[in-house]
Amino acid sequence: MTDALAGGAAMTEALLRVDAATVRFGARTALDAVSLDTAAHQIVCVLGPSGSGKSTLLRAVAGLQALDGGRVLLDGADQAGVPAHRRGIGLMFQDHQLFPQRDVGGNVAFGPRMHGMPRAARDRRTAELLDLVGLPGAAARPVATLSGGEQQRVALARALAPEPRLLMLDEPLGQLDRSLRERLVVELRRLFGQLGTTVLAVTHDQGEAFALADRVVVMRDGRIVRSGTPLEVWQRPGSEFVARFLGFDNITDAAVSGGVAVTAWGKLPVPDGTPDGGHRVLVRPSGVRLGPLDGGGPRCEVVARTFRGGHVGVVLRPEQGPALEAECALREAPEIGERVGASFAPEDVVVLA
Numbered sequence: 629m630t631d632a633l634a635g636g637a638a639m640t641e642a643l644l645r646v647d648a649a650t651v652r653f654g655a656r657t658a659l660d661a662v663s664l665d666t667a668a669h670q671i672v673c674v675l676g677p678s679g680s681g682k683s684t685l686l687r688a689v690a691g692l693q694a695l696d697g698g699r700v701l702l703d704g705a706d707q708a709g710v711p712a713h714r715r716g717i718g719l720m721f722q723d724h725q726l727f728p729q730r731d732v733g734g735n736v737a738f739g740p741r742m743h744g745m746p747r748a749a750r751d752r753r754t755a756e757l758l759d760l761v762g763l764p765g766a767a768a769r770p771v772a773t774l775s776g777g778e779q780q781r782v783a784l785a786r787a788l789a790p791e792p793r794l795l796m797l798d799e800p801l802g803q804l805d806r807s808l809r810e811r812l813v814v815e816l817r818r819l820f821g822q823l824g825t826t827v828l829a830v831t832h833d834q835g836e837a838f839a840l841a842d843r844v845v846v847m848r849d850g851r852i853v854r855s856g857t858p859l860e861v862w863q864r865p866g867s868e869f870v871a872r873f874l875g876f877d878n879i880t881d882a883a884v885s886g887g888v889a890v891t892a893w894g895k896l897p898v899p900d901g902t903p904d905g906g907h908r909v910l911v912r913p914s915g916v917r918l919g920p921l922d923g924g925g926p927r928c929e930v931v932a933r934t935f936r937g938g939h940v941g942v943v944l945r946p947e948q949g950p951a952l953e954a955e956c957a958l959r960e961a962p963e964i965g966e967r968v969g970a971s972f973a974p975e976d977v978v979v980l981a
């Protein structure tokens with residue numbers, strides 16, 4: 629390789645590289661040889677059930693948790709022995725722990741003050757950040773007078789103030805109510821895009837991860853089991869574990885032969901190239917269509933219906949096989965107790981590993 633090419637490769641090197649990171653707590657392996665690259669300006673969200681190792685991964689990257697094996701590199705430099713406060717990482721954890729005795733400005737300016745930034749520059753930075761997070765002119769407000777959402781914004785401004793090369797968020801919106809979270813997540817994405825911030829975030833809320841991330845990483849038992857863009861992971865969860873974690877429960881056994889899957893729900897088309905043999909298949913609820921009882925598909929009874937805003941979630945009990953969830957337009961949703969036929973949209977049939 630020429631020097632010029634080597635230089636080019638260095639420029640595209642991951643800002644954060646986690647290489648086979650392993651952390652054990654006694655007999656329990658909380659991180660099991662996890663490898664993960666994050667490019668500059670990328671937003672990566674780590675998703676997974678409780679205890680899957682998400683916080684341990686963040687803590688290991690931050691330098692708050694020693695590794696039993698593997699490495700953490702920032703801009704190509706191994707961070708072994710580099711203490712947390714020298715890694716240039718901003719942290720925002722669930723219990724955002726603002727300093728209660730300081731006002732909003734004192735909280736936001738804390739990092740820059742520790743770094744010796746002069747007062748006038750600090751005040752300017754604080755004002756800019758408060759504008760950015762939607763709290764213009766709030767510098768003099770006592771922290772105790774802020775709502776939960778406002779405190780979250782101040783915590784974010786405080787984490788951003790020292791201009792960290794990597795911002796890490798652990799359940800950043802965990803304690804807020806759903807509507808506020810949905811709004812804030814959109815604002816966060818816009819803000820990070822605007823600032824070009826590189827973000828590694830942890831959440832157990834898939835909606836939050838999908839709305840925020842450029843790339844989603846799903847963890848299970850200390851390992852990464854799926855990684856991709858939100859769309860890729862949504863369309864092809866890969867395994868039953870990931871599918872169920874994403875809330876897809878229309879899963880059954882299938883015997884595939886010649887592009888057709890024979891299931892308890894009847895025959896389903898499967899994507900070209902699916903090998904013959906036994907598989908688990910998923911039908912996304914958006915692909916379960918309701919129709920006449922004698923339409924050739926499974927005959928079902930409607931056992932539940934839930935209003936979900938844009939559509940109605942309907943749970944069907946087929947004569948054979950596990951329950952089926954369908955998404956219906958508001959006007960077309962059948963009543964509980966009605967009997968209907970189901971059919972399946974080929975594009976919503978997914979073969980799992």
Ligand SMILES: Nc1ncnc2c1ncn2[C@@H]1O[C@H](COP(=O)(O)OP(=O)(O)OP(=O)(O)O)[C@@H](O)[C@H]1O
Pocket residue numbers: 653656657658676677678679680681682683684685832
């Ligand atoms: N300090 C510790 N001592 C012993 N075991 C620990 C410690 N910290 C974490 N663990 C264990 O390591 C595993 C991973 O924990 P971790 O907190 O990383 O999971 P998580 O995915 O962040 O979970 P949650 O969503 O509940 O925060 C769990 O089994 C946990 O009990």
